[in-house]
Amino acid sequence: MKTLIIGGGASGMTAAIFSALKGDDVTIIEHNERLGKKILSTGNGRCNLTNRKLSGDIRTHFSELGCADETFYRNIISKFGYEDTIDFFYGLGLMTKERGDLVYPLSDQAGSVLDVLRFKVRDLDVKVLTECHVKDIKRKEDGSFFIVSDKGSFSCDKLIIATGSKAAPQTGSDGSGYEIAKKLGHRINEVRPGLVRLRSKDDFLRQVSGVRSQALLSLFDDDKKICSEEGEIQFTDHGISGIVTMNISNRLHLCGKKPVVHIDLIPNVPAEDFYKELVKRRESFPKRSAEDLVTGTVNKKLGLLSLKLSGIRQDTKAASISDEGLKNLAGHIRDLTVNIEGPDGFMDAQICLGGVDCSELDDGLQSRIVPGLYFCGEILDLHGDCGGYNLQLAWSTGAIAGRA
Ligand SMILES: Cc1cc2nc3c(=O)[nH]c(=O)nc-3n(C[C@H](O)[C@H](O)[C@H](O)COP(=O)(O)OP(=O)(O)OC[C@H]3O[C@@H](n4cnc5c(N)ncnc54)[C@H](O)[C@@H]3O)c2cc1C
Structure with a gap:
């Protein structure tokens, strides 16, 4: 034969x-x-x-x-x-x-x-x-x-x-x-x-380019969840990368025109507990700056980005951040939203x-x-x-x- x-x-x-x-x-x-x-x-x-x-x-x-x-x-x-x-x-x-x-x-x-x-x-x-x-x-x-x-x-x-x-x-x-x-x-x-990087035009990505972090990524088509994946994400100037992102990229075709990835930067802490932790920190360290308040919770650049997205200046005194402000901050750390343009190419x-x-x-x-x-x-x-x-x-x- x-x-x-x-x-x-x-x-x-x-x-x-x-x-x-x-x-x-x-x-x-x-x-x-x-x-x-x-x-x-x-x-x-x-x-x-x-x-x-x-x-x-x-x-x-x-x-x-x-x-x-x-x-x-x-x-x-x-x-x-x-x-x-x-x-x-x-x-x-x-x-x-x-x-x-x-x-x-x-x-x-x-x-x-x-x-x-x-x-x-x-x-x-x-x-x-x-x-x-x-x-x-x-x-x-x-x-x-x-x-x-x-x-x-x-x-x-x-x-x-x-x-x-x-x-x-x-x-x-x-x-x-x-x-x-x-x-x-x-x-x-x-x-x-x-199994490819995902491209995004979101400006804030440049601020965290190069950062790697453990995270839970959830791919959404508008408000319909397609899939979730936990592992190490890598931020780049033009999108997101890392094994979790690549796995998610395999399901991108299940989305319509507006795929969005929601990133939970501390997936293993219940949301309510994290907010309470921020409140506790505000009480324990009232004179510290907002930047210092988030130190040790997430990667420094991601912490600064979350403050920016929450409209809190990094030099704001912890004591003067309202409950609403802390909720907002916790929300951005638990849900950093990246709008996806599409996958990288065949190369x-x-x-x-x-x-x-x-x-x-x-x-x-x-x-x-x-x-x-x-x-x-x-x-x-x-x-x-x-x-x-x-x-x-x-x-x-x-x-x-x-x-x-
Ligand atoms: C950077 C990278 C990292 C990867 N890492 C992993 C990993 O760690 N684990 C994992 O499971 N998978 C990994 N993969 C995927 C894996 O390599 C592929 O799924 C696998 O090699 C596919 O095997 P294949 O034989 O079908 O194709 P290939 O390995 O691509 O082989 C096809 C062959 O056919 C030849 N060919 C094509 N057209 C013609 C033609 N017309 N005439 C004659 N010859 C032709 C090509 O030159 C090539 O040698 C990775 C892929 C890449 C690109």
Whole structure:
């Protein structure tokens, strides 16, 4: 059986390994000068390759996002899940470690993940054609495929498309796979940047640019709450960033024209208790300035911003701030509102939302439209939050397509 895989990233290499393990004659066509470039930039160069919580919380981390329903995700994860991933990589020679629930290579180098995949691809005699550009794909009468590239023509019995999305196109995933899928008759659901910073034109952001803070972020569409996420937010001149923001960005398309993020800067203290604490401070330190009154509650720049938004001068004596003023101040610390213009672009996105519609695939990720054609990885309209969920989808779908 001849299998040809277009795209030599995380999912394509995994598919190649599983396909070759069952005896197929496998070729990878990669248009970059090397395999797996994107893997090197994952997890800030450390590669967060999966997550221990994978099986438990599919609904939270996957299913509300893509076109596929929960059953589709469960099917994928049940066929190749957390344990399978750890065993697979251990078998390739990679030792792993955990930071909380997040799994990394023991070496803390994304390069190790890429290396062990490359070594196995080599050990299994998979043919790798780099800097190879596909020009045309035809299906022959006998059901096999004929691929024309700038490095020659190839026939194969099974064709796997593993070209990724168009997030971070500088790593090779330039979106050309969507055109290939379309030509082969597949529907592409709208492709948008995912896991990305959110842009805002709110002037006050410049005052807190660079600040990092623990916070609870809630995305609202006008007054309808879409989702909440707690973790570290980072403020920038032009918006908000950090893992919590990126996770929220995956749900931005559920909003209409006026998405707003409400930020609670001290989520773990009940609102009433915090107001009482400010009142107590005013009594204990009547001669202190308003600036000193908020010291130690939130980051200094955020404290100053909250005072400004509440209309309280920072040199105001604590004793002269009214109850109303303190309520207002507490309110701004508990609800800093950022108006969102939209997500950053594909260049800065970690993943893409949208892609090949999974309803056109069977359980084994084979096309219902073109038998013998398979898809794996981020080209599919499947995606997850930060935390190793997206690479997990690449390993899982790569393994399923490769085995099939
Ligand atoms: C900065 C960054 C950090 C990330 N960190 C993490 C993380 O820590 N954990 C996590 O789970 N996920 C992370 N991700 C997401 C994860 O990297 C992707 O979801 C995953 O790599 C997708 O795998 P893939 O095989 O589908 O696509 P890719 O890894 O993008 O591979 C696709 C390959 O196909 C090739 N290709 C494309 N088109 C063609 C064509 N027409 N012909 C030939 N070859 C083609 C590309 O050059 C590329 O090599 C991160 C992403 C980015 C950008």
